[in-house]
Amino acid sequence: MSTTPEIIDTTGANASCCAPATEAAVGDEHALHLAKVFKALGDPTRVKLLSLIATNADGEMCVCDLTEPVGLSQPTVSHHMKVLVEAGLVTREQRGRWAYYQPVTGTLLEAAKTLASA
Secondary structure (H helix, E strand, C coil): CCCCCCCCCCCCCCCCCCCCCCCCCCCHHHHHHHHHHHHHCCCHHHHHHHHHHHHCCCCCEEHHHHHHHHCCCHHHHHHHHHHHHHCCCEEEEEECCEEEEEECCCHHHHHHHHHHHC
16 A cells, blocks of 8 residues: 655745744844955955964054065055954054054954854
C-alpha cells in the first residue's frame, strides 16, 4: 500500500518562507554609518594604518611617520587617513605643517555591538 505525501499550498496570501523583519533591525541612517565604518576598513592599507596608530605607545602618530610602514607617499596616506577620519575611526589634529592622528576608541566596538544586537 503506497501513500502519497500531503502537499501543502505555500502560495497563499499568509504563506511566508522566512521570519518577518523585526523592529530591532538597524535603521537606514544607522546602516549608512555602519557601512561607512566597515567600508573604511575594507582596504588593507587603512587597516594597517589604524593598527599602527592604535598600538603606538604615544597614542597618536604624525602622518610623516605613517608613510614608511605602508610604503606609500604622504598624499596617498593622507587620503587613506581622510577616509578613516570620516568614518569616525580616528581624529585629526593639525600641528603646524603636520597632521597627527589618534584612534577613536569605541567606534569599531560600537559598530560590532550594533550588528550583534540587531
